[in-house]
Structures are given as C-alpha cells and as structure tokens.
Amino acid sequence: MSQPMTRQQPWARLTLLVLTLLATGLLLSPLASPDNLARLPGALWLSASASFEQAVLHYTQLPRLTMALLTGAALGFAGTLVQQVLRNPLAAPTTLGVAAGAQLVLGLVMLLAPALLAWREVWAMAGGMAALLLVLLMGARRGFDPLTLTLCGLIVSLYLGAINTVILLFNQEQLAGLFIWGAGELSQNDWRSTLELLPRLLAVAGVTLLLWRPLQALDLGAESARSLGLSPGVTRVLALSLAVYLTALTVSHVGVVGFIGLAAPAIVRLLGARTLRQRLLASALSGALLCLVADGIAQQLTMAFGYLLFPTGAASALIGGPVLLWVLTRTRLIPARPSETLSVSSAQRKTRVPLIGLAVLCLATLASLTVTLNLGPTWDGWQWIGLSGDPAIMAMRLPRMVTALLAGGLLAGAGVIVQRLTRNPMASPELLGISTGAALGMVILVLTLGTSSRPLQILAGGLGGTLVLLTLLLLSRRNGFSPQRLLLGGIALSALLDAGIRMVLAMGDAQSVTLLNWLSGSTWLSGDTDALVLLVVTPLLMLLTLLSIRWLDLLPLGDSTSQSLGLPLAPVRLALLLLAALMTAAATLVVGPLSFVGLMAPHLARLLGYQRALPQLLAAFVIGSLLMLWADWLARSVVYPYELPAGLVATLIGGGYFLVRMMRLPAAR
Known part of the structure; x- marks a missing residue:
C-alpha cells in the first residue's frame, strides 16, 4: 500500500509546484489587470472591430507570455540533457560557453554587417555551435570526461567573453544594445518568434526520444554502457549538441536568460523526479513557469521604476540564484579524490x-x-x-x-x-x-x-x-x-x-x-x-x-x-x-x-x-x-x-x- 503512495508523492509535489508557479506568473503578468482581463477575449482573436488596446495585447503581451513559456521550457529541457551527460546537478547549458559564443558572433555581425542580422538565429547558432565544437575538441582526448568538458567550457566562456568585451569597449555606441541583450529581454512585437521557435522545440523533443535508451544508460557509467553495445562518447556529443541547439535558439530570439536551465532540473530532482523521462518533462514544464514568473517580475519592476528597462534574464537570477544555493545545501556530493595534476614527465623534472x-x-x-x-x-x-x-x-x-x-x-x-x-x-x-x-x-x-x-x-x-x-x-x-x-x-x-x-x-x-x-x-x-x-x-x-x-x-x-x-x-x-x-x-x-x-x-x-x-x-x-x-x-x-x-x-x-x-x-x- 505504501509503494503506490511513494510513487505518487513526487507527482503530487510537482503538481503543487506547477500550480504555484502558474498562479504567481499570471498574477505578476500585466494581463492580470482588470482592464486587460476585460479586453482579453477580444485580443485572443482580433476582429475588424477590435480596439487599439486589444491589438496591443494581441501583438505584445500575449506573444511575450508565450515566448516566456517556450524559452523556459527549452532551457529547462536543455539543462536536464546537460546534467544527464555531465552527471553534475549544478551543470547548465551556459557551462559550455554557448552564450558567450553566440554573443560574440552576434556582436561581430552587428558591428560589421548589420544587414545580416535578419538571420540572427543562424549567427547565434553558429557561435554557440562553434563554442561547443571547441569544447568537444579539447575534451575528446580525455574521452569526453564530464569534469573535463565542464572545465573546458569554463575556459572557452572566459576567453570568448574577454574577446567580446574588447570589441564592446572599442565600439560602445554601435553595440550598446548588447548590454541589454546580454541580460535577456523578452519584449515582442508580433508572433513571428513564437511561430519560429515552437516547431523547432518539438523537433528537438522528437530527436531526444531516439536517444532515450542511450541517455538512460549513462546513469550506469561509461563501462556499463559500453558493455551494452553503446558509445558513451557519441551519446554525449549528440545530447550536448541538442542542448546547445536549444540554448542558441533561445539566445538568438531573446538573449541570455540565465539560471532557468540550472534551476528547473535541480528543483524537479529535489522534488522526487528520478527517471530521465520524469526529469525531462517536469523540467520543461517547471522551466516554462519559472521563466513566466521571472518575466512577470521584470515587467513589474520596469513599471515600478518609471519604465526603466529591467531585463528578464536579470530577473531570472533573482529566482535561480537562491534556488541554486538551496540545491547546493541539499545535494550530496561525491567525495573528491586526489586529482591528477597536469604535470611534466619525471625526466623533465630532473x-x-x-x-x-x-x-x-x-x-x-x-x-x-x-x-x-x-x-x-x-x-x-x-x-x-x-x-x-x-x-x-x-x-x-x-x-x-x-x-x-x-x-x-x-x-x-x-x-x-x-x-x-x-x-x-x-x-x-x-x-x-x-x-x-x-x-x-x-x-x-x-x-x-x-x-x-x-x-x-x-x-x-x-x-x-x-x-x-x-x-x-x-x-x-x-x-x-x-x-x-x-x-x-x-x-x-x-x-x-x-x-x-x-x-x-x-x-x-x-x-x-x-x-x-x-x-x-x-x-x-x-x-x-x-x-x-x-x-x-x-x-x-x-x-x-x-x-x-x-x-x-x-x-x-x-x-x-x-x-x-x-x-x-x-x-x-x-x-x-x-x-x-x-x-x-x-x-x-x-x-x-x-x-x-x-x-x-x-x-x-x-x-x-x-x-x-x-x-x-x-x-x-x-x-x-x-x-x-x-x-x-x-x-x-x-x-x-x-x-x-x-x-x-x-x-x-x-x-x-x-x-x-x-x-x-x-x-x-
């Protein structure tokens, strides 16, 4: 009798979390004001007699709400993939230098060929994928070891970030918008970004289904996975590529929204989600609602401070940061072993x-x-x-x-x-x-x-x-x-x-x-x-x-x-x-x-x-x-x-x- 209750308990906790985040996000959204609620039915499907206020809701607030949900879902899904591959509950897509690579390429395009920004998604993905490729090249000689990949991602992030800062310092006026873009901004003027993002997210989810068993086998360790006829290295590369694709996709549309890809998987894990299927689905849903709450906070602060722009990515840090510290206090870590040092040979030492x-x-x-x-x-x-x-x-x-x-x-x-x-x-x-x-x-x-x-x-x-x-x-x-x-x-x-x-x-x-x-x-x-x-x-x-x-x-x-x-x-x-x-x-x-x-x-x-x-x-x-x-x-x-x-x-x-x-x-x- 107790076993079924144990199985249902994680879903009960997750359901409570989802309802709490959903209610909080909707209450914080400007759509929750009495005037906007009255205009909402007519704003969902515009007619010829629609008012100007209803058109504003239809083309700004509703696309923004939808984009927040899609962005959070993508980042939560990508975060679970990265944590599964690196076997690290504190890993995230940004750990691999994806955001730094995307920001660098977009900055260069903005500076050298602004007309090409029409294909910003392509450039952001090119930068993110290039950063991932560099990380994978450095980690390949160590068999794509999770710790090595994490450290290589840190090095690439710092290096690309330094190059981007140098460019920004010498082109302050032309690239001033990168400050805001780097902090994440979800403002929308139409439904184009939403319609572009949704089918791509569904396609990635479908591809992930094909990697279901190899990804689950990573929990058994590299040797056990090889004994089952699987290649841990190939699985890691494919899964990381999907995670980077999702991250670069969101970055190209809304900028860098941090912590969602880290906080959502960590929360659902602590609430009892154990299997990969549970964590992927729950992380996507929790990430979507976390991003909705963060965007609501950003909009409320923007209005409270005289419409001084408050980026959504920064607001997500207000949520994700405390969550990250909470996860750290509750996560059991494997004791560290004496590490191998990157040393020279004994002959060289002598x-x-x-x-x-x-x-x-x-x-x-x-x-x-x-x-x-x-x-x-x-x-x-x-x-x-x-x-x-x-x-x-x-x-x-x-x-x-x-x-x-x-x-x-x-x-x-x-x-x-x-x-x-x-x-x-x-x-x-x-x-x-x-x-x-x-x-x-x-x-x-x-x-x-x-x-x-x-x-x-x-x-x-x-x-x-x-x-x-x-x-x-x-x-x-x-x-x-x-x-x-x-x-x-x-x-x-x-x-x-x-x-x-x-x-x-x-x-x-x-x-x-x-x-x-x-x-x-x-x-x-x-x-x-x-x-x-x-x-x-x-x-x-x-x-x-x-x-x-x-x-x-x-x-x-x-x-x-x-x-x-x-x-x-x-x-x-x-x-x-x-x-x-x-x-x-x-x-x-x-x-x-x-x-x-x-x-x-x-x-x-x-x-x-x-x-x-x-x-x-x-x-x-x-x-x-x-x-x-x-x-x-x-x-x-x-x-x-x-x-x-x-x-x-x-x-x-x-x-x-x-x-x-x-x-x-x-x-x-």
Missing part, C-alpha cells in the same frame, strides 16, 4: 634545478621591470626614458606597475591555495566568488551614488566580498568546508552575482563603460595609495601562506591520508579559505576582478617542475607578477593613445595558452 629556475624568474622580473618602466609610447612617440626621463611619465607608470606586479602575485598565491585546497588543478580564486562580490559592491556604489571616491569604492568592494565569503562559509560549514562544496558554492555565488552585474550594467548610464573597464581588470585607477597598500599587505599575506606550507603539501594527498598524518581538516580548510579570500580581495579591490592569472600561474609553475608547495608557491608568485606586469604594459602600449584593461589582456594570453594546452593533453587510457 633536468630542472628549482633554485636555478627561481633565480632565473627573479632576474626576468628585474629585467621586465626595467623594460616596462622605461620603454613605451610618450607624447613624442615610442621612447626609452631612462633614469633621467620625464618625472610625470614615471609618476604615472610606477604606481600602475607596482599594483599590477603585486596584484598578479597575490592572485597567483591564492590560485595555489585554491588548487591544492580543492585538489583541482583547474580551479582558480575567481571561482570562490570573492572577486565577483567585490565587483558587484563597487558597481552598485558607483551607479547609485555616482561617487568616484576611492576609499568609498574600496569600502563597498570589501563589503561585497565579505558578504560572499560569509555566505560561502555558511554553505560549507556543515560539511567541514569540503573542497567540492567550497568550489561549487563559489561557482554558484559567482554566477548569481555576475547576473546581478549584467543587470546593473544594462540599466546603467554612461558610467557603465567605465565600470566595464574596471570589471575587466584595469590598473588605470591605481595610484600611490593603492601601491603603498599592496606593498604593506602583500608581504604579510605571503608570510601567512609560507607558514601553511605543510598543510598545502598534505591536502592534495586526500582526506584520509591528511587525517592520518594529524591534519585537522575543517580548521585547516577554513584557515586556507580565509587566506585565499584575503589575497583575492586585496588584489580585486585595487585592480578589479582579473581572470586567468590565478589559474594560469600555478599551472605554469607546475609545468616548470615545481610540484611541492613551497617552490610552486614562490614560482607561481613570480610568474603571476610577470604575467600582470607585461599584460599592463601591453594594455597601455599596443593601442596607444587608447587603452585596454590589463585583465582582458591577461585573459587573452592565458586563454590562448590553455586552449592549446587542453588540446595537447595526453589521451585518456
């Missing part, structure tokens, strides 16, 4: 003497300081200034160089800590969400108060980073600050806050471009005070890191080994997390949220043969400093008298390296 290598790196730093300080464009063209050069030029260059040098070193040190703490050689301090929290704090301050006061900006950024850190600690406290919980919690918070930043930028004014410079990692605001602060803070934080070397050597060995050697895991993880957060925040508050420095520098140190914690930390610090120093020099020299954000230059250098490196990884055995 040919390098660590002390000599560190000495060479230090000499390279001194030489780089000399070159970047003295050589560069001036009012009279490129010149070598020398010791007797123009004091005004020296006064402008020196503080920037010091902040770039020390900020790069701090992020590299934080990267070493995060990678060893999480036992993941592809983790970075940005994934903790601290830098994104600091960025959001400064963005809100500048756009609300309009202040350029440097102390207030640093205070706002520090407050944002602190709130993120406290949230991260609360999320992982019950699990002893486990590495996976920390990393996934940071990714969740970063995604939520990044959506908030995109929303603020889409609603902002001319200051948005200035903020975009800082958000990309610019040193142009750095002055003497910033340099002095880093000169004081950096040695203290590095000293604390050196005192924790034994911990950093033991943690990559695994929990059981570390505990058997007397390491108290929870207090050690908490201390290292706080230390990495302080290092990340100190660099972020001065030069903005930089990308790839904290990821690339520890990895390069490992490739040079520095496997132990102490030499890797020292080498990574110097490499990170060098990377940011040269990135800053290139940023202010290459397009002079214009200037690029140094963080973007570092991302372009580091991203290019990683794209090549991931493709050259040894094939999985």
Whole structure:
C-alpha cells in the first residue's frame, strides 16, 4: 500500500509546484489587470472591430507570455540533457560557453554587417555551435570526461567573453544594445518568434526520444554502457549538441536568460523526479513557469521604476540564484579524490634545478621591470626614458606597475591555495566568488551614488566580498568546508552575482563603460595609495601562506591520508579559505576582478617542475607578477593613445595558452 503512495508523492509535489508557479506568473503578468482581463477575449482573436488596446495585447503581451513559456521550457529541457551527460546537478547549458559564443558572433555581425542580422538565429547558432565544437575538441582526448568538458567550457566562456568585451569597449555606441541583450529581454512585437521557435522545440523533443535508451544508460557509467553495445562518447556529443541547439535558439530570439536551465532540473530532482523521462518533462514544464514568473517580475519592476528597462534574464537570477544555493545545501556530493595534476614527465623534472629556475624568474622580473618602466609610447612617440626621463611619465607608470606586479602575485598565491585546497588543478580564486562580490559592491556604489571616491569604492568592494565569503562559509560549514562544496558554492555565488552585474550594467548610464573597464581588470585607477597598500599587505599575506606550507603539501594527498598524518581538516580548510579570500580581495579591490592569472600561474609553475608547495608557491608568485606586469604594459602600449584593461589582456594570453594546452593533453587510457 505504501509503494503506490511513494510513487505518487513526487507527482503530487510537482503538481503543487506547477500550480504555484502558474498562479504567481499570471498574477505578476500585466494581463492580470482588470482592464486587460476585460479586453482579453477580444485580443485572443482580433476582429475588424477590435480596439487599439486589444491589438496591443494581441501583438505584445500575449506573444511575450508565450515566448516566456517556450524559452523556459527549452532551457529547462536543455539543462536536464546537460546534467544527464555531465552527471553534475549544478551543470547548465551556459557551462559550455554557448552564450558567450553566440554573443560574440552576434556582436561581430552587428558591428560589421548589420544587414545580416535578419538571420540572427543562424549567427547565434553558429557561435554557440562553434563554442561547443571547441569544447568537444579539447575534451575528446580525455574521452569526453564530464569534469573535463565542464572545465573546458569554463575556459572557452572566459576567453570568448574577454574577446567580446574588447570589441564592446572599442565600439560602445554601435553595440550598446548588447548590454541589454546580454541580460535577456523578452519584449515582442508580433508572433513571428513564437511561430519560429515552437516547431523547432518539438523537433528537438522528437530527436531526444531516439536517444532515450542511450541517455538512460549513462546513469550506469561509461563501462556499463559500453558493455551494452553503446558509445558513451557519441551519446554525449549528440545530447550536448541538442542542448546547445536549444540554448542558441533561445539566445538568438531573446538573449541570455540565465539560471532557468540550472534551476528547473535541480528543483524537479529535489522534488522526487528520478527517471530521465520524469526529469525531462517536469523540467520543461517547471522551466516554462519559472521563466513566466521571472518575466512577470521584470515587467513589474520596469513599471515600478518609471519604465526603466529591467531585463528578464536579470530577473531570472533573482529566482535561480537562491534556488541554486538551496540545491547546493541539499545535494550530496561525491567525495573528491586526489586529482591528477597536469604535470611534466619525471625526466623533465630532473633536468630542472628549482633554485636555478627561481633565480632565473627573479632576474626576468628585474629585467621586465626595467623594460616596462622605461620603454613605451610618450607624447613624442615610442621612447626609452631612462633614469633621467620625464618625472610625470614615471609618476604615472610606477604606481600602475607596482599594483599590477603585486596584484598578479597575490592572485597567483591564492590560485595555489585554491588548487591544492580543492585538489583541482583547474580551479582558480575567481571561482570562490570573492572577486565577483567585490565587483558587484563597487558597481552598485558607483551607479547609485555616482561617487568616484576611492576609499568609498574600496569600502563597498570589501563589503561585497565579505558578504560572499560569509555566505560561502555558511554553505560549507556543515560539511567541514569540503573542497567540492567550497568550489561549487563559489561557482554558484559567482554566477548569481555576475547576473546581478549584467543587470546593473544594462540599466546603467554612461558610467557603465567605465565600470566595464574596471570589471575587466584595469590598473588605470591605481595610484600611490593603492601601491603603498599592496606593498604593506602583500608581504604579510605571503608570510601567512609560507607558514601553511605543510598543510598545502598534505591536502592534495586526500582526506584520509591528511587525517592520518594529524591534519585537522575543517580548521585547516577554513584557515586556507580565509587566506585565499584575503589575497583575492586585496588584489580585486585595487585592480578589479582579473581572470586567468590565478589559474594560469600555478599551472605554469607546475609545468616548470615545481610540484611541492613551497617552490610552486614562490614560482607561481613570480610568474603571476610577470604575467600582470607585461599584460599592463601591453594594455597601455599596443593601442596607444587608447587603452585596454590589463585583465582582458591577461585573459587573452592565458586563454590562448590553455586552449592549446587542453588540446595537447595526453589521451585518456
């Protein structure tokens, strides 16, 4: 008797969820007003005697409501496919760089050939598919391993996003609409998009039926699927292609609507949906209604703030972000294993003497300081200034160089800590969400108060980073600050806050471009005070890191080994997390949220043969400093008298390296 009740319980919960979301979405919609309800019967099928108000409902509000349902259904369906393939309850279509690829191609078409925007769906799909192809090429040599695909998607997203930001910075007026498009906007003027989207969604659902059994077999593991005569790699590629097609389809029509593809599958899973069929159907329905609620919130906020545009994609973050954090607290994670590091061969390690290598790196730093300080464009063209050069030029260059040098070193040190703490050689301090929290704090301050006061900006950024850190600690406290919980919690918070930043930028004014410079990692605001602060803070934080070397050597060995050697895991993880957060925040508050420095520098140190914690930390610090120093020099020299954000230059250098490196990884055995 109890078994049938158990089977019915998930559907009872899902039915309650559907009714609640449906009622909430309809109440939030402008269609729920008494006047519109009275006009609705005549607006459904227009007649010759229809009023102007009924025509407005027919061609704007009703298509928008339908588009919200179709968009949410497509993203929820695609999210379930991605989670099934990657076996990760926190994966989403945007994890694979689809949105970044679509946005980049659409931006280029908008800039170079606006007339071709009539085929925007084709261009968005081309960009999304190109991003997926790049991810698959990098993951192919590892047998399309789910973790590898996720990490490759992260790299591609960051790299393509950096290129898109560079284009946007130099073409602000022509591409200003990309701010709004990047945050997702569902406004409609007719039924064309709806009629184009509906048959394509039905076709994808039909194709998915053909992959039903292979997709279900992925739950058994790769080896079991092969024993049944199936190819896990081919199944993953086909399923990911369908998910990307759905995502690119919605992106081409309404822009980037985040979190729906992540929140809907997670909700139905927690409510008891277990089989793939249950999760696909329930995710599509829940996603449709979640998007309806998000669009209702966006329209209500738009009207409440004097019709200042509030994008639907940003409103979806208000729903999906808390849901994501709730899922994280209730999801049981598989304990992390000691990870394989991307290291060089033993023969290569023996040919390098660590002390000599560190000495060479230090000499390279001194030489780089000399070159970047003295050589560069001036009012009279490129010149070598020398010791007797123009004091005004020296006064402008020196503080920037010091902040770039020390900020790069701090992020590299934080990267070493995060990678060893999480036992993941592809983790970075940005994934903790601290830098994104600091960025959001400064963005809100500048756009609300309009202040350029440097102390207030640093205070706002520090407050944002602190709130993120406290949230991260609360999320992982019950699990002893486990590495996976920390990393996934940071990714969740970063995604939520990044959506908030995109929303603020889409609603902002001319200051948005200035903020975009800082958000990309610019040193142009750095002055003497910033340099002095880093000169004081950096040695203290590095000293604390050196005192924790034994911990950093033991943690990559695994929990059981570390505990058997007397390491108290929870207090050690908490201390290292706080230390990495302080290092990340100190660099972020001065030069903005930089990308790839904290990821690339520890990895390069490992490739040079520095496997132990102490030499890797020292080498990574110097490499990170060098990377940011040269990135800053290139940023202010290459397009002079214009200037690029140094963080973007570092991302372009580091991203290019990683794209090549991931493709050259040894094939999985």
